[in-house]
Amino acid sequence: MASQTELSPRSARTRAALIAAGFELLVERPIDAIPIDDVVAKAGVAKGSFFNHFADKQAFANAIATEVRLEVETLVTRANAGIEDPVERIAGGMRIAATFALTQPKRTAVLLRSQGSSTARRHPLNSGLRVDIEAAVEQGLLRHEARESGLLYWLGLCQAVMTNIIEVKPSKEAFRKRLAEILILGLTGLGVPEARAAQIAKDMAPAKLS
Amino acid sequence: MASQTELSPRSARTRAALIAAGFELLVERPIDAIPIDDVVAKAGVAKGSFFNHFADKQAFANAIATEVRLEVETLVTRANAGIEDPVERIAGGMRIAATFALTQPKRTAVLLRSQGSSTARRHPLNSGLRVDIEAAVEQGLLRHEARESGLLYWLGLCQAVMTNIIEVKPSKEAFRKRLAEILILGLTGLGVPEARAAQIAKDMAPAKLS
DNA sequence: GTCGTTATTGACTAATTGGTCAAATAGATT
DNA sequence: AATCTATTTGACCAATTAGTCAATAACGAC
Numbered sequence: 381m382a383s384q385t386e387l388s389p390r391s392a393r394t395r396a397a398l399i400a401a402g403f404e405l406l407v408e409r410p411i412d413a414i415p416i417d418d419v420v421a422k423a424g425v426a427k428g429s430f431f432n433h434f435a436d437k438q439a440f441a442n443a444i445a446t447e448v449r450l451e452v453e454t455l456v457t458r459a460n461a462g463i464e465d466p467v468e469r470i471a472g473g474m475r476i477a478a479t480f481a482l483t484q485p486k487r488t489a490v491l492l493r494s495q496g497s498s499t500a501r502r503h504p505l506n507s508g509l510r511v512d513i514e515a516a517v518e519q520g521l522l523r524h525e526a527r528e529s530g531l532l533y534w535l536g537l538c539q540a541v542m543t544n545i546i547e548v549k550p551s552k553e554a555f556r557k558r559l560a561e562i563l564i565l566g567l568t569g570l571g572v573p574e575a576r577a578a579q580i581a582k583d584m585a586p587a588k589l590s
Numbered sequence: 591m592a593s594q595t596e597l598s599p600r601s602a603r604t605r606a607a608l609i610a611a612g613f614e615l616l617v618e619r620p621i622d623a624i625p626i627d628d629v630v631a632k633a634g635v636a637k638g639s640f641f642n643h644f645a646d647k648q649a650f651a652n653a654i655a656t657e658v659r660l661e662v663e664t665l666v667t668r669a670n671a672g673i674e675d676p677v678e679r680i681a682g683g684m685r686i687a688a689t690f691a692l693t694q695p696k697r698t699a700v701l702l703r704s705q706g707s708s709t710a711r712r713h714p715l716n717s718g719l720r721v722d723i724e725a726a727v728e729q730g731l732l733r734h735e736a737r738e739s740g741l742l743y744w745l746g747l748c749q750a751v752m753t754n755i756i757e758v759k760p761s762k763e764a765f766r767k768r769l770a771e772i773l774i775l776g777l778t779g780l781g782v783p784e785a786r787a788a789q790i791a792k793d794m795a796p797a798k799l800s
Numbered sequence: 801g802t803c804g805t806t807a808t809t810g811a812c813t814a815a816t817t818g819g820t821c822a823a824a825t826a827g828a829t830t
Numbered sequence: 831a832a833t834c835t836a837t838t839t840g841a842c843c844a845a846t847t848a849g850t851c852a853a854t855a856a857c858g859a860c
Contacts, residue, residue, distance in 0.1 A: 425808075815846105817846070823840100
């Protein structure tokens with residue numbers, strides 16, 4: 381990560397206001413359709429301040445994207461902190477992603493939009509997932525095809541689930557069901573035995589997000 | 591579909607030039623970042639002609655998106671024309687999608703971009719897929735969880751595969767392997783027995799696209 | 801309080817952009 | 831060839847927009 385330069389409180393507030401405003405606007409339209417004037421108006425700061433904090437619009441968009449990505453990444457890492465079993469860690473990642481989509485639909489929309497249609501590059505689940513999958517294959521918990529294609533497979537599913545949730549805005553009950561079903565399909569596809577997959581899916585209550 | 595109004599040859603050429611130019615530009619950046627001036631310059635027509643054919647930029651983008659979507663939809667329908675077994679039809683859809691991404695990466699990029707991050711809405715595979723999945727569940731070919739979540743699951747995978755292919759640009763051999771692996775994971779997840787899934791994956795040679 | 805540093809401000813400019821329209825042109829019909 | 835219609839053309843306009851900068855205000859150190 382880039383060294384977090386120490387920021388004066390005043391400066392930090394302005395920056396935060398800009399980013400918050402950018403968030404709100406990015407929920408509805410892509411960055412290229414958002415004039416800087418709109419951002420600063422919403423943030424309640426002067427236009428000059430924008431360029432005081434960001435080189436240009438693209439840098440601004442990147443900063444926002446990075447922020448959400450990091451947010452989800454942190455949640456996943458924290459949730460999986462104590463868990464050893466790689467299969468449970470893999471499932472846990474999807475649970476966090478889905479729960480995030482449920483409780484933070486706006487942030488999720490921005491996240492998905494910022495990803496563009498990229499899967500492999502810098503996905504918030506990517507970091508740990510790859511090693512978890514390899515470990516699981518190594519331990520004979522997943523079918524061998526998952527070694528190379530498991531990452532693509534799982535990230536694709538997570539992305540689809542998130543997209544679906546922010547579109548449908550399901551009730552808590554519908555959410556539970558959808559997550560459980562996708563977990564069963566997904567885990568079984570990876571090679572987890574049906575019984576175990578069903579068990580894991582059943583245990584996955586909606587995670588609490590701080 | 592909208593009634594294809596008969597078009598004068600001259601008019602048709604201009605329109606085609608505009609759409610072709612739009613395609614090229616949409617490969618690299620989203621519609622909001624593309625000035626109409628750039629489109630007409632690339633198309634080699636006057637600016638006025640643009641508005642002669644499209645009400646505004648958004649209509650233009652929609653026209654292009656519709657065109658690719660229809661293109662893939664047609665390919666899938668044609669490829670599945672003679673096939674009865676729903677599981678084979680489902681797998682065939684993914685094969686077409688993947689092959690399209692391999693042979694038409696630019697068009698695929700535009701397609702994926704135009705979808706935004708939407709899964710369920712108007713996906714080129716969506717139309718037939720839903721009924722195929724229901725039929726397959728009915729016939730006991732898929733696990734029951736696939737009835738509700740199978741569509742989301744499969745579309746997510748197709749999207750992920752397409753994205754991956756245009757990013758990686760795999761060799762023919764790598765492509766074959768990737769498609770086969772994802773088919774095995776995907777089909778098994780849906781509830782297809784391993785042996786059958788492996789068989790189908792093996793049989794799926796790259797489809798020829800007209 | 802005074803001074804020096806740092807961040808904010810908003811009026812301003814230059815360039816871009818979406819969209820219009822009257823004139824020109826190509827094609828068809830007679 | 832003459833006439834009529836459909837289409838193209840590109841100069842033009844009004845509005846928007848990215849980015850600048852000198853003046854101003856906030857803050858911290860002493």
